[in-house]
Amino acid sequence: DQARAAKRHVAAFDPAVYGDPAGNLSLISELMTALRGGEVTLAYQPKYDFRAERVTGVEALMRWTHPRRGFVPPDLFIGMAEETGHIRPLTEWAIDRAIEDQRTLSAAGHDLLVSVNISGRLLADESFADLAIAAVTSAGARLCFEITETAVMTNPETALRIVSRFADAGISISLDDYGSGLSSLAYLKQIRADELKIDKAFILGLDQSARDGLLVKSTIDLAHGLGLKVTAEGVETPTALALLRGMGCDLAQGYLIGRPVSLSAMIERLAEQPQARGKTAVG
Ligand code: C2E
Ligand code: MG
Ligand code: MG
Ligand code: MG
Numbered sequence: 001d002q003a004r005a006a007k008r009h010v011a012a013f014d015p016a017v018y019g020d021p022a023g024n025l026s027l028i029s030e031l032m033t034a035l036r037g038g039e040v041t042l043a044y045q046p047k048y049d050f051r052a053e054r055v056t057g058v059e060a061l062m063r064w065t066h067p068r069r070g071f072v073p074p075d076l077f078i079g080m081a082e083e084t085g086h087i088r089p090l091t092e093w094a095i096d097r098a099i100e101d102q103r104t105l106s107a108a109g110h111d112l113l114v115s116v117n118i119s120g121r122l123l124a125d126e127s128f129a130d131l132a133i134a135a136v137t138s139a140g141a142r143l144c145f146e147i148t149e150t151a152v153m154t155n156p157e158t159a160l161r162i163v164s165r166f167a168d169a170g171i172s173i174s175l176d177d178y179g180s181g182l183s184s185l186a187y188l189k190q191i192r193a194d195e196l197k198i199d200k201a202f203i204l205g206l207d208q209s210a211r212d213g214l215l216v217k218s219t220i221d222l223a224h225g226l227g228l229k230v231t232a233e234g235v236e237t238p239t240a241l242a243l244l245r246g247m248g249c250d251l252a253q254g255y256l257i258g259r260p261v262s263l264s265a266m267i268e269r270l271a272e273q274p275q276a277r278g279k280t281a282v283g
Helices: 002-012 025-036 074-084 087-107 120-124 126-139 149-154 156-168 185-190 210-225 238-246 263-271
Strands: 040-049 054-066 070-072 113-117 143-147 172-178 195-198 229-233 251-253
Touching: 025 040, 025 054, 025 074, 025 087, 040 087, 040 113, 040 263, 054 074, 054 087, 054 251, 070 074, 074 087, 087 113, 087 120, 087 126, 087 143, 087 263, 113 172, 120 149, 120 156, 126 156, 143 149, 149 156, 149 172, 149 185, 156 172, 195 210, 210 229
Parallel strands: 054 113, 113 143, 143 172, 172 195, 195 229, 229 251
Antiparallel strands: 040 054, 040 251, 054 070
């Protein structure tokens, strides 16, 4: 079960990393306890395909509700887990969870691509890659790994090799938060990716800013020229959705389509949309 799987990952972790001067040690050890106790969960956010006119994928987003502190923002605890080396057991847990949830979705009649965020730090870790590939291939899962460019910048040789290994194993690769960093053309030229995800900073401004519109449109054209699909994240308004459709964007993700929700809520929501063809409420 879930708690036992989590325990296995935590036990595999070497706690020699301790000594965090910022005093976040307690929060991190609480996070590991929370993972063992099933307090960490995955929320799912839909990705809407313009051409298919339905949700064809979901992104798994980690959630931690602390018994006293309440909701802890992922940017905070993921960042801390990255700094202390705890991101690996968390991510291994997330991959196993996502594989199992994909099966549950499939049993409910929804065959969806499930995306998991992979921290840049892990793109320097060959043994993590071995484990992730083994988990995905042995389950016959259809996953997408969302990665950001930072790792590829700091240790390009290893990161590009690991990404290629993922791609060889049939895992889709998405370039997350595209445009928020330095996003060089060399990065796009070298990396084996299937999807480019335009950072929400550009999408949130789409309604008001002609400059954002120009940047988004040219990024879509660039990505298509390279054979990549494009997802826009942060779609909050019908105007943004319509603009993106007109620009030829492939997929949209954002509060307008749906907020991140529990697996069971996602299944309920998907039951409202015709699976094979036809329109959803978001059209
Ligand atoms: P991300 O992968 O870029 O995920 C998108 C973030 O944008 C999510 O925030 C999502 O809830 C939020 N979002 C979605 N639609 C909208 C919208 O319409 N408007 C606005 N303003 N925001 C929207 P969240 O869940 O707080 O996650 C933040 C970041 O934490 C993620 O950014 C990702 O980098 C990281 N993260 C979350 N879960 C995991 C995980 O399992 N592993 C790793 N390594 N990182 C994770
Ligand atoms: Mg992401
Ligand atoms: Mg993103
Ligand atoms: Mg992000």
